Amino acid sequence: MEAKKFDPATALNYESSKNEAEHGHKYQRELAFMLFVRVALKGYKFKLFTELPEAGKFDDVAIKMIAILKQLLSMERVLLMISGRKHVQQQLQQLSDTIRFVNLVPFANKDQLDFLQKFWDVSKEDETTMAKFYKFAKQLLKTFHRGIKRSQYDFTGVPLMVRMLAEVYVENVEKFLQTDCETDGENYLPTTGFNEVTLYEQFVKKSFCMKMRKKFNLDAYITKQSFDGELKALFDQNTLEYQLAAIKELNIKELDDVVQEEHSNTYEEFLNRVGNGDDKSLLINTSGKTVRFVHLSFAEYFTAKCLCDYIERCKHILYPILEKQLVVRKFFFQLIEEISGETHTKCLGVLNKICELTPSVAFWACEAVCVNVTKSLFEHNALQNIRIDDYGTILHLAVSIDSREIVEYLLEDYGMDSNIVSNTEINPLADFVRNKQEFPEHMSIDENITPLIWAVYHGHANIVSLLLNHNADVNAKSNSKLTALHLAAQYGFLEIADVLLQTNKCNGNAQDEYGRTALHFAVNFNHIQIVRLLMNHSADLKLDLNAADSGDNTALHLAVLRNHTEVAKLLIGNPSVDINARNEDSIVPLHLAAEHGNSVIVELLVTRKASIDVLNSKKYTPLQKAAEKGHTNIVKILVANGANIKYTGKDTPLALAASSGNLETFEYLLVLVSAAEEDNAQIQQDVLWKAVGLDRVEIVRKLLDGYSVDVNDATGWGSTPLHDSASRGYTDVVRTLLDHGAVIDSRDSDNMTPLMKACNAGHEAIVKILLDKSANPNAQAFCQFTALHYATYSGHLGVVELLLDGGAEVNAIDDKQRTPLHLAATGSHEEIVKLLLLRSANQNLQDSNQDTPLHLAIRSQYTECSEMLINERTDFNLQNKKRWTPLHVAIRYERNKIVPQLILPENLNLPDIEGRTPLHLAVDKKSVENVKVLLNFSPDVKLNAQDNKQQTPLHVAAQHGNSEIVRQLLADSTTIIDVQDNKQQTPLHLAAQHGHSEIVRQLLAVSTTIIDVLDKGHNTALHLALQHVNGETAHLLIERSSKLEATNRNSETPLHLASQAGLDTAVRALIQKGVHLNPRDRMQRTPLHLAALRGHVDVVQVLIDNSAQVDVTDRNGRTPLKLAIESKKDDVDGDFHSTVRALTDAIIRSFPLFRYTPLSRYEKLQTIVSEHLPRSVYELFYSN
Incomplete structure (x- = not known):
């Protein structure tokens, strides 16, 4: 299917x-x-x-x-x-920082006219009608754009508004078209202020009337009837229903809770009508009982209207709603601005109360260009010094929205300082991207700017004039030292720049933080009219036309750099402009003009007698820059005006022309250089190198055909042009050099031939050319690498095949006895390994480390190469200098997949240079899989083989703590458990020392295990467990050991070590086993000494509770108390305060028993207490 x-x-x-x-x-x-x-x-x-x-x-x-x-x-x-x-x-x-925006400007003025013409069905065939249409439509659009600024329709768009205009004024245009030609269209246009809310209200009413007419089967576009009382009641009901729908669509829950409580039945009835298809309108789309507005702004308009209508109920939720709903907010303030009466008064009252707590409300009113509401809020609140993020001060906000009325009110009636500084940010980068302008290297977000700078930034010329008339500082600077004139020049605001200059106070030489003047900005952005304006005022402004920025670039530098020819002409034509000014790189304008190939500017500069052979910081003249870019016409102009073509060094004009690849430029200069009287052979030779290095084959051929250049010229490193072109892969240059007698097997300082260079880089075409020309494929470089070694090492299969076909020795060896197969195996070049084996490469040859290719392939973790060599009958028993066979290498580097293929009876137990068998290595790597494979291969595997440290695999497993491997080894009855290594330690010693309790259990479970074997230090396994503070392991051994009082070479018993380690549970266990409490070590210290020395108070208490001697002294005459006090002074870690208290209490408790001895214990105690305890303790004890 x-x-x-x-x-x-x-x-x-x-x-x-x-x-x-x-x-x-x-x-x-x-x-x-x-x-x-x-x-x-x-x-x-x-x-x-x-x-x-x-x-x-x-x-x-x-x-x-x-x-x-x-x-x-x-x-x-x-x-x-x-x-x-x-x-x-x-x-x-x-x-998301990755999202970037481009602002589109749809529906331009012509599109708007076309839309109105089609919507009103005005015939283009009737010229008279069209003329009247244009008259009316243009006046209507002019009124529309004058009343609603772009900043106010950014959330609706021009197309929607023009659509509403067309609907609202369809009857007006019909009436106007029926009048005579002389009638003024303004009689049919709005007579009062035209704004966004007015348009929405008119469109909403129009759509309602159309709905009503359709409902009663009337023509929807009949002449508008009066909006009588009955119709108004229906309209109010319709408005309420749409308000409820709007709140639902915007999902404003808090408002929904307030309004739906009273009108839930109303909304249900509305939805039922919608579901039955009985409610159609221009404003909504319906699907079943679902209602959505045709444009979200309608939902926002009705929501704002709802807030006004229910202001008393909404006053507690008003601020959060307006804060979140930006468009609702603008509609809300505009509605308040337009309405009057009781609702207007209530709304203003609520807003004033909110404004007392949150000044943002006043800023929102201003943002919506609501003059009266803004004034009302300012009359009741002191807001002139308030600054809000994204707005700055209220004056800055009024400036940004271009509201002259509000700005004037704030300056004259409210008394705001025209020079107040804001935290408002300017981001020039966004403007450059939007306007597709190039921008200087240094541009950043700016802040702390004055209203004047802000007005200039927004291009509001009328606001600029207003601010200047109210004493705005024309030379005020932002954080980055930008002035108003800088911004006017940057954005090309000619009218504003003229206004600023007319003040006669403007500092035309003001520099920003990068040293740029207004002239720099105007030139950089090619605003030629502003450049001309500044230059016209240069005398009265005392304008420095040669001012340099932080990179020492003058305005002329920028004009030439940006290729602004007309601006450059203007500057060069002014005698005050220094045409030889140098920037920080010693570059003059002529350098830049020559580099960019602008012959017009070059001619102008030369005419002004610009320095021709001036050098920049890289010692390049303008002629060299022109030659480097291949600008022949510029080269000719400069040479005609005396430019020096005899510049010495490798970067001569001729050499640079060669590097450009422009044959015309090169030939022109070559003729001039060759005609010079002095010897020019070296110049031509240098040019050959330059042309070869840049693959300029035509220039190479030109030099070799007509001039005495040495095709085999060698550098200090012995490299010839053929070496260079072969390594770079320049096929045509290689052919040309060979055709002109290049030595094919020439050697550089590393003894490399051109063929080796090409093989190393993998240039197959060049390798073929050289082999066809009888290049020696078996020549050897300084490390005895052949071309085949280089190709194999670099992994170039095609080159390897060409070399083998060309007679390369497949088993050639380098100075480390490596064949190409060794190198291919090391680099995991699988296809090359396959090819070499196919061409009879010897896979058993060993290098200077006695590694075969298989050794290297396994070590390099390349399974495919390894398996390929395994299948080629490689000798698996060959050992390298470590005496590793391939099996050893595979186990050591955990190439588990191939281990089974490498095991042979001959290598199964073969020891390496350290005596380790493959089983040792598998255990050392904790590879359960490989251990299992080796044990299962043959019963002949030597489980008890000892390495150079006399350790068996069981020693290694016990030390590493791998219980599964220990289990596998113990499962074989031939495993000897108590083998001692060169330190006389058994596997049990090692497991105990490293705290591997599970392995200790496994070993103790074997009946033949000898528990108390002594190592070279006379330590039992228990000694080592306690020395390394392995408590769990120690408990296992205490239960099984029969020599709990055995002493090591330091005369330490397990009790000494348990006390020193602070293992109080082990101490208790040993005491329960009946060990002596006061044994002495080599320093005559008892376990109590050692516990006190480390501050192990729990162990001290256990020993004291079991009657350990508290006053015994060591070899140095120190008691446990003395050691505890000294350790405390030395900041040794431990709880010495509690230890000292425990020992003191023990001494005090023991005093009455020894009052009358020959040397009174009382005297001893008195001495100890007086020397070592606090005075208060001593007095307390002495008084008793």
């Missing part, structure tokens, strides 16, 4: 509809989007048109969508185009 073909579009529609029932309409878009991503990642060609969540709706699903977007953007084959309103762009930008 043929599988059903996957259809992405069908799957998308199915997924959307299926999940709608489960999740509701809210998530339909998101689920569809996720399916789209799955489809896209599978490589299907697929288109999806979807809208992104709006502000305030970035829920969990939306965040996941953003995560998927990031993943898509990381894929090279994906080009993702997202459309979204400006505030959505800003939120996306915050979520």
Whole structure:
């Protein structure tokens, strides 16, 4: 049965509809989007048109969508185009640094006129009608754009607004078209202020009227009837229903809770009508009982209207809603600005109370260009010095929205300082990208700017004039020292620049943090009118036309660097401009013009007598820069004006012309150089090297054909042009050199031939050319590498095949006795190994380390090469200098897959240079698998073989703690458990020393195990366990040992070591076994001494409780108490405070028993206490 073909579009529609029932309409878009991503990642060609969540709706699903977007953007084959309103762009930008935006400007003025003409069905055939149409439409659009600025429709777009205009004014245009030609169209246009809210209100009313007319079977476009009382009641009801639908669509839960409580039945009735198909409108789309507005801005408009209508109920939730819903916020403030009466007063009252706590409200009113609301909020709140992120001060905000009325109010009535500094940021980079302008090397986000700088940045000329009239500082600087004039020059605002200069206070020489003046900016961005304006004011401004930035670049440098010819002409034509000015790299404008090939500028500079042979910091003249770029016309101009062609050194103009590859430039200079009187042979020779190194074959041929250049010229390293071109892979140059007598087997200082160079680099075509020309394939370099060694080492299969076909010795050896097969095996060049073996390479040859290719392949972890050599009957018993066979290497480097193939009876027990058999190595690597393979191979495996340390595999396993391997070894009855190594230690010693309790159990479980064997230090296994503080292991041995009081070479018993280690449970166990409490070690110390010395208070207490002697002295006459006190003074780790207290208490308790002895214990105790205990303790004891 043929599988059903996957259809992405069908799957998308199915997924959307299926999940709608489960999740509701809210998530339909998101689920569809996720399916789209799955489809896209599978490589299907697929288109999806979807809208992104709006502000305030970035829920969990939306965040996941953003995560998927990031993943898509990381894929090279994906080009993702997202459309979204400006505030959505800003939120996306915050979520992902990889998302970048391009602002499109759809529906230009001509498109708007075309739309209106088609919508109103105006015939293009009737010229008179079209003339009247244009008259009306242009006046309407002018009113529209004057009333609604672009910043206010960034969330709706021009197309939607023009669509609403067309609908609202369809009747007006019909009436106007019926009038005579002289009638003024303004009589049919809005007579009052035209703004966004007005347009929405008119469109909403128009759509309602159309709905009503259709409902009563009337023509929807009949002449508008009066909006009488009955119709108004229906309209208010319709508005309420749409407000409820809007709140649902925007998912504003807090508002939904407030309004639905009263109007839940109203909304249900509305949905029922929708479900029955009884409610149709221009504003909504319906599907079943689901309602969505045709554009989200309608939902936002109705939500804002709801907030106004229910302001008293909403006052406690108003601020968070306005904070999240940007578009709702703008509509809300504009509605308050337009309405009057009681609702207006209530709204202002609520806003003023909120503004007392959160000044942002006043900024929002200003942002929405609501003059009256802004003034009202400012009359009741002191806000002039408030700064808010993303806004700055209120004055900066008013400037940015180009509201002259608000700015004027703030300056004149509110008394704000026109020079107040804000934390508002300027980001020039965004503007450069949007305007497709190049930008200087140093540009960054700026802050702390004045309203004047902010006004210039936004290009608001009328605001600039207003600020200047209110004493704005024309020379104020931002953090990066940018002035208003800098920005005007940067963005090409000619009118603003002129206004700034007319103040006669403007500092035209002001420099930003990188030393750039306004002239630098104007020149850099090719604003020639501003350049001309600045130069016209150069006298009264005392403008320095040669001002240099931090890189010592003048304006002329920038003009030439950017190739702005007309600007450069303007500057060069001014006699005050220094045409020979040098920047920090000693580059003059002529260098730049020559490099960029601008002959017009070069001619102008030369005419102004610019220095012709001036050197930059790299010692290049303008002629050299022109020659390097192959600008023949520039070269000719410079030479005609006396440029020196005889420059010495390797980078002569001729050599640079050769490097450019421009044959015309090269031939022109070559003729001039050859005609010179002095010897030019070396110059030509240097040029040959330059041309060879850059694959300029025509220039190489030109030199070799017509001039006396040495084709075999060698560098200090012995390299010839043929070496150089062969290593670079320049096929045509190699042929040309050979055709002109190049020595094919010439040697460089490393004894390498051109063939070796080509083989090392893998240039097959050149290798073939050289072999065809009888190059020696078996010549040897300084390390006795042949060409085949180089090709094999570098992994060039095609070259290897060419060499073998050309007679290369397949078993050639280098100075380390390595054949090409050794190198191929080391580098895992599988195909080369296969080819070499096919061509009779000897796989058993050993290098200077006695490694065969198989040894090297295994060590290098290349299984394919190893298996290939194994299958070629390689001798598995060959040993290298470590006496490792391939089996040893495979086990040591854990190449488990090939180990079984390498085992032979001959190498199964073969020891290496350290006496280790393969089994030793497998155990050492803790490889259970390899141990098992070796044990299962043959009963002849030597389980008790001893290496140079006399250790058996069991020793190694016990030391490393691998209980499974120990189990495998003990499973063989021939394993000897108590073998002693060169330290006389058994496996039990090693397991105990390293704390491997499980292995100790395994060894103790064997009946033949001797537990108390002594090593060279006379330590039993128990001694070692206690020395290394392995408590669990020690307990196992205490239970089984019969020599619990055995002493080592330091006369230490297990009790000494347990006390020293602080193992109180082991001490108790030993005491329970009946060991003596006061044995002496070589220092005459008892276990109590050692416990006290380390501050092990628990052990001290156990020993004291079991009647250990507390006053016994060691060889140096120190008691346990004395040792504890000294250790405390030496900052030894341990609880010495508690140890001293325990010992003191023990001494005090023992005093009455010894009061009348010849040497009174009282006197001893008195001495100890007086010398070592605090005075208070001594007095307490003495008084008793």
